[in-house]
Amino acid sequence: MKSRKSRGLPSKMPDNTAFKQQQLPAWRPHLTPRTVLSGFFTTGAFFLGMGILLILSAKSIKEIEITYTDICSNCSKLRENASNFYKECNCSIHFIIPEKMPGNVYMYYKLHNFYQNYHQYIMSRNNRQLLGEDITNVENCAPFQRTSNGIPIVPCGAIANSMFNDTILLSYYPNSSTRINVPLLSSDITWWTDKHVKFQNPKSSNLSSAFAGTAKPPYWRKPIYQLDQENPENNGFLNSDFIVWMRAAALPTFKKLYRRIHRIQQFADGLPAGNYSFDIAYNFPVTVFKGEKGIVLSTVTWSGGKNFFLGIAYTVTGAMTWLAAFSMMAVHLKLKKKQESLQH
């Protein structure tokens, strides 16, 4: 106020700042046909290039998918009846890998028509329990919170209860008489954060005592601390298969990483071409809900799995951009000519 008076300005005169006078310095992008068109052409070129690259890389992926619901129809039938819960059912599938699968090969199980994203299903879990802090906490886990005796279910909730529990073994037949079990790794199949942060076992020297006083989910054959009898570290909430399952899928058809091929001996460079078989302990019922299940063996590239969508989408978008650019240019030039002829 003082300075204003000293400058002899009226007291109510608004300040002369760029902001108040709406004169902030600014960049006014002015799109001319030239810039727009060149933008279109550049975008088109980039998309076309990227699209081809993506298609090529997706193409380089070797993938084998075997749906075994029908192949193992006996087992499928058996599992439709809940009374056969404890009956074992095994199923063996022979198949051929026509081409060598180089590099890291991953084994997935794939489910169709399984609504892991169903609202009530996806919410039916208790993250605090899975942190191992308070394992009797079964909040949010309806309808699998407690057994009929009121014992808390661990891990609680619909997701955990419906965990995929087939076991799959892969065998390689270098010749008709030899059978080699392909070494499979269950380690490092989860997100690091899941395995090391999100899931924690209760702090106790002995897992079984840590889980004492709790019940296993009704559909489980074994309690949580006995999921992996070979590797004691892979038990409790830290069981990799369990963690993978708990990361619910976005869509009703999904595949989840089951095992990695251990790259030793013959398999150091991946899976050689030849005869193979899956030996499946068929436990997981799918036909009851009209679902299907399968096994996928696949390599990966930088752009992920065998999915042509991105590649094709990029190519098509690129092509369309160019098409649009050419037609826009044609329109522009024609009008320009017309204007010029009018001027003359």
Place this chain on the structure above:
Amino acid sequence: MQVSGMPLLKVPFKKQTKVVFEDDESGPNTRALTRARKEQERHLQANNKEFNEKFEYVNNAIRTSKYNFFTFLPLNLFEQFQRVANAYFLFLLVLQLIPQVSSLSWYTTVVPLVLVLSMTGVKDAIDDMYRHESDKQLNNQPVLVLVNGMIKEEKWMNIKVGDIIKLQNNDSVTADVLLLSSSEPCSLTYIETAELDGETNLKVRQALTVTSNLGDNLEKLNTFKGEVRCEPPNNKLDEFKGILIYENEKYPLDNEKMLLRGCTIRNTDWCYGLVIYAGHDTKLMQNSGKTIFKRTNIDHLMNVLVFWIFLFLAGMCCILAIGHGIWDNQKGYYFQIYLPQKEKFSAPGVSTFLIFWSYLIILNTVVPISLYVSVEIIRLGNSFYINWDRKMFYIPYNTPAQAHTTTLNEELGQIQYVFSDKTGTLTQNIMVFIKCSINGRSYGDVYDMTGQKMEITEETEKVDFSYNKLADPKFSFYDKSLAEAVKKGDIMVHLFFLSLSLCHTVMSEEKEEGELVYQAQSPDEEALVTAARNFGFVFHSRTSETITVIEMGVTKVYKLLAILDFNNVRKRMSVIVQTPKGKVILFCKGADTIIWELLHSTCRFLQDVTMEHLDEFAGDGLRTLAVAFRELDEETFQRWSRKHYEASISLEDREEKLGLVYEEIEKDMMLLGATAIEDKLQDGVPETITILSKANINLWVLTGDKQETAVNIAYACNMLSDDMDDVFIINAKDSSMVLQELRSARNKMKPGSLLETDPVTAFLTRAKRKNFIMPEEVATGSFGLVINGHSLAHALEKNMEVELLRIACMCKSVICCRVTPLQKAQVVELVKKYKQVVTLAIGDGANDVSMIKAAHIGVGLSGQEGMQAVLASDFSFAQFRFLQRLLLVHGRWSYLRMCKFLRYFFYKNFAFTLVHFWYGFFSGFSAQTIYDEWFIAFYNLVYTSLPVLAMTLFDQDVNDLWSLRFPELYEPGQYNLYFNKKEFVKCIIYGIYSSLVLFFVPYGSTYNSVQSSGKDISDYQSFALIVQTSLLVVATVQVGLETAYWTTVNQFFIWGSLILYFSLMFLLYSDGLCLLFPHTFRFLGTARNSLIQPQVWLTILLTVVLCVLPVAVYRFLQMELLPTKVDKVLRKIHECMKYPLPPPPRVRLRRTSSRRSAYAFAHQYGFGALITSGKNMKSRAKFGFGDNFSSYK
């Protein structure tokens, strides 16, 4: 101007209400009103507290604030939840708390709701604090009160009904008081009512004789036990009925004895008054109450659209609910082994019903709560720009432009009709004496050496009046020859100025030695008297019988024998005086045509010469008067005087009789000359009007002034011109004549339009009587319409109003003269009723208040005529020319910004919400959201609000100078081209398209895919992350595309909100937070694991490009193939921008010589009667004259 009395009305931003008292639901105002309903009659007694307290009248404290510290929270919340949007969200919140329905966590609704409520709450609180402050200031003003025979100073708020207060000169009246006595003779009190009704001229109030005897005798006053019975409080400013019972006598009371709150005491040393109404009961406060809610077109449109959206929402929910029913039947039923849903399957309809509500919760964001808040913020911001604009600041008055209503900004960009007052709005209401013709010689022009007429500018040398000590320094005159003629002693020149200094009804006041202040009823008279004063004929003072003039330094006293006052029929006024030498002379001034008839035949030659000069003056748009005199012999006068006396005391037809008597003596006069007064236009008025008309804005002038003056001004500011094909003047007296004149005008403007075959005529005959929209009609040429108040009264009747409107809308300019304030409002209403247009009314006086309130937008000029118009207005500033900036710059930008905002906002929310819809088809219609719940909570209020806000606060397609240079740019707003139902549908379609892209591209790219490490990528959380990130990038890029003006703030907000999104996401998905609240923050690690994948980024890029490309192509082709008028102008501007802006072309003022305006009088009767009755003269007249002149009494 006295404003200090009204600080309460200067509250800066009043939410949605223009006048503070309006929504005072719980304040004393309402209480007062409810009590007033019971109050049948007001009964009070002076100096009797116990008696008056029985009635519990409100005291003089006013409260315009709504809340106090304790009531703020409950009251404010209650108010806010009355709004549909807030109530809707409260409803959603309740829905969310029902576990069977809940599909979202409570915080997704609570966070935005709390933010919105608290923002509005803070704004309300600030508003209310201002009100508290102004109330406090007003209530604590000091006033003198009589307490137990002593004068004590008290605060305004402590004044009660029945108190006797003392008011002094220049005091603002504290409450509505009954005048008891004053310092002036007969207890006259002068008041200025500028703040009440806008009139600046003085008004007189007179006390009853019985009370005026009290004088300033405190003892008497203290024992005064007058009882007043009067009507209960009402809002009629010019009416008051009551009786005073004093010493067992009853005296009637009327408005002439009342001093109302808001008036200012003038020329009166002191006066005493009895408080009748206090505080909220005063007429001023009662008048302030009624305010109409003004809502903009876009508000209305928005309401319609929101309704549509609700339907759309309900439709979507229905589809999804039905889908769920089907899905349940076909799939869900079998899926029960993994998700038993016992209770649901008991009745299949139940789950469908529940899902409907669940989806309603999820999809609620199509009706975004933040829309309303953002709209308010944008309008507020744009209002601030108006307040801050230096180019709308008027230095001489120290007055900035002000937006009183902050909710109407974008309508400023849509105006099609402007209704303007004349006096004080187009003109300055300052009359300047600039030319005259004396005895056949014209004075006032300045010539250079070569004899060429020079234009008068600031630099032109003024005539030096220093020889005259009494000269008014503000007066300027440029022609030296006149001053020389005066000095030389030219007898005719002397007589001319003498007549000007004698023939008038001006009152003078000598404040200090030599400092004269004239108080005139009309500015014209003041200008004439001031001119005479400067040239050495100083009107010094008057008594009822004398006029003292200081002639060239010599004091002379003229006996005032008679004033032959002005009226509209006579169009002249005369005075008869006796000179100190004993001669009796009649001086007359009046309209030239009238005077011409009354001149002596010897003046013929002079008459012709003067006529030429008059034509010249009129051609310059000046107001002219002829001046004449006549010497009377004693005998003639005496004879006449007797007749005059008889006429003046006659009881019947006094007016007419007086008129006849006047005519007898006003004849055979000798012509002295003529005066020319300039009714000064405000600066830049013609230019502004030209620009407005280029912007396709119709300007109608509605004035209470006379036809001649109004037409004169219309010519002066280019509204009418001689180039026009015709100017119709409707001046008929009765209804059928008016209709006939209107019809013939229409026939001329659009031949054939009287026939049945004319499409518009046919339409009108078919149309229902009410609620139809008048089609546009084009006249065959350019026409003007001048309509008189009488005719207008007929034309505004139901059967003729459509006719009037048809003609008026075809004319280029419309001038309505002699209209009443009510008619002004009626004209505005007429246009509003039959034309779907946005109207603006601009005026400065109290008589404009009605039209200011009636129009969509009211603009008040804070000028000479008081504050009433400003207080009723939505926007105010000091000069008419600022209107072009208000409309073409601020209005246009506001409209543009608002439309951009709305288009973007609807798009953004549709794109956001509809993805859920598509996801429903893949998630068993289970009301599973596709985004992280925190994203839903933050999307509208945090992630996407700031960039669009920055755009809507700063965006300008072209700068202000170009906006003014190309008024065509204003047109899209008038036809509402930037946001209408069609544009809305476009936004929605685009939103739907975007949502499809946003869902299916990530769907395709993650389907059956894995991370490059073979791990999960198609899990729900990664998928949600990809979709929401794509959405956010698309939304941000879209803002970027819309932004035409990238300031640093825009850059900061656009990049900033992206950065904010990513950092918030990492925070929300961080170990610490997720481990602390594993249920609320479930997405642990998702960002880290997904965003390192190239395919995620490729997906995002693809989505963005697919969303943006079609728009780019569409816009490009539209610009190329179907460019609008505005596009072409913009292209032209972009080409021109390379070069500096050339100065705007000057509007040449065309003058015509065919018209004449001859008015320089007050609009009503003069003070003549008051002067001659001597009522208003102070007894201490210095220049006493003998009693021998008693013939006129």
